[in-house]
Amino acid sequence: MSLPERTFVVDALRTETVGGVLLLVAAVGALVWANVPAIKGSYADVSHFHLGPSALGLDLSLAHWAADGLLAVFFFVAGIELKRELVAGDLKDPRAAALPVVAALCGMAAPALVYTIVNASSGSLAGWAVPTATDIAFALAVLAVIGTSLPSALRAFLLTLAVVDDLFAILIIAVFFTGSLNFAALAGAVAGLVVFWLLLRKNVTGWYVYVPLAVVIWALMYNSGVHATVAGVAMGLMLRCTTREGERRSPGERIEHLVRPLSAGLAVPLFALFSAGVTVSGGALGDVFGKPETLGVVLGLVVGKTLGIFGGTWLTARFTRASLSEDLAWADVFALASLAGIGFTVSLLIGELAFDGDAALTDEVKAAVLIGSLISACCATVLLKLRNAKYRRLAADEERDEDASGIPDVYEQDDPAYHLRMAEIHERKAAEHRRIARDMAAQVPGGTGAADGRPA
Incomplete structure (x- = not known):
């Protein structure tokens, strides 16, 4: 690759x-x-x-x-x-x-x-x-x-x-x-682990040191019975x-x-x-x-x-x-x-x-x-x-922010000003809906405004 x-x-x-x-x-x-x-x-x-x-x-x-x-x-x-x-x-x-x-x-x-x-x-x-x-x-x-x-x-x-x-x-x-333990192999595995630990303590680096040592430790541990x-x-x-x-x-x-x-x-x-x-x-x-x-x-x-x-x-x-x-x-x-x-x-x-x-x-x-x-x-x-x-x-x-204040609504619900702002938002939306209704009525011959009944 x-x-x-x-x-x-x-x-x-x-x-x-x-x-x-x-x-x-x-x-x-x-x-x-x-x-x-x-x-x-x-x-x-x-x-x-x-x-x-x-x-x-x-x-x-x-x-x-x-x-x-x-x-x-x-x-x-x-x-x-x-x-x-x-x-x-x-x-x-x-x-x-x-x-x-x-x-x-x-x-x-x-x-x-x-x-x-x-x-x-x-x-x-x-x-x-x-x-x-x-x-x-x-x-x-x-x-x-x-x-x-x-x-x-x-x-x-x-x-x-x-x-x-x-x-x-x-x-x-x-x-x-x-099962049955091979104490010689187990002792060898423990000795290998001690060497592994000492090399780490001495800050020795290089995979070519640790990988062969790890394989030897693994083989000795396997042959020990553990x-x-x-x-x-x-x-x-x-x-x-x-x-x-x-x-x-x-x-x-x-x-x-x-x-x-x-x-x-x-x-x-x-x-x-x-x-x-x-x-x-x-x-x-x-x-x-x-x-x-x-x-x-x-x-x-x-x-x-x-x-x-x-x-x-x-x-x-x-x-x-x-x-x-x-x-x-x-x-x-x-x-x-x-x-x-x-x-x-x-x-x-x-x-x-x-x-x-x-x-x-x-x-x-x-x-x-x-x-x-x-x-x-x-x-x-x-x-x-x-x-x-x-x-x-x-x-x-x-994450909901209906009033577009930049502050999520859930964190503003205890604020008295929050309810006033929400009422103003709802009023603006209602006014916008009434305006749209009047504009639509004006496009119909003989139509009347939806709000007051006067000729469009």
Whole structure:
């Protein structure tokens, strides 16, 4: 591409809307590829095609590379976002961060509880963590497309909630889905992270230093038994996200600006392409609502997320000093809670880890994630459209200036002079209408004036 074309494409990939659309296209493409009879056999062949140096323990399938390798780029960007929120964003002020942080925690606990209740009789609790995650890219994309008139505070609330959600999802992966540890490889990964941090402290620059080091850290983390995406978020958290004298942007912001197109345009869509390809049929969809494992995932995303986030936020505001932003209403929070039930990327990843070794159940759980996310997205779309329409009407009322005074009428209604000016405007309009009526009557032979009945 030419430079202007390349710049246009890269800038587009930095927007949440485009990233969400690419994610959706990849997921739909995976479903089509895995279900059309003529080509569905090639989907499994491509997904299970292995490449990589086996001597280094990296002879992985393409699907494995997408989940463990490319997704580390997504978590690297998420780590930078979290760091920025902690040092310069909403999470810096504990009072401002209290509600979205509690909402995120309750929004993870409630789906896990719903899943546990549904599966208590069967005793199959391996997938309790699947419905706990919120997909940042999808949720922000839906909000960006629908919420053109919604308050900016709603996006800040969702971003903070989703970042905290991602942090704890990473902790869940590290703690509950780590098998046997290779302590030598883990020590090597930790040593690599220390070197990474020291280079940042010494202000060493150059991608040719950090990219090879990041690849080594990732490979060691993968071979240690800890999920390799943890390496991505750890490196993201180490970047400095505050500006110093003479800096227009911090190193973290600059690197996020450079890496985000790679994450949104390649890493996340390829992960969706190799993870969302499950066989869908009438019987399979029926099984989603007939098996406790899959039903628990759907209810966890649709019901658990909504009740957990909304209930946690309301209880915190009711019984503590934390308060909801003046720009938001509780109906906004409820719509946002429903939107957070979109648990696509990380939920698919956790589903693969939770049911590793049972390919059939893994596919069914993936189908449950897709269905639960779709239901949540549809419900949130309806609710957000209603709220968006209300805020659009309010914005129109605030901008109305019928007296052409340069001051919106809504701000003048308590001014006694406002009513006098409006009466004068109405009188002038009435006089203008009478003049037009007389002029029209004058054009008719024998006509009379509308006002006094005299000959025109």
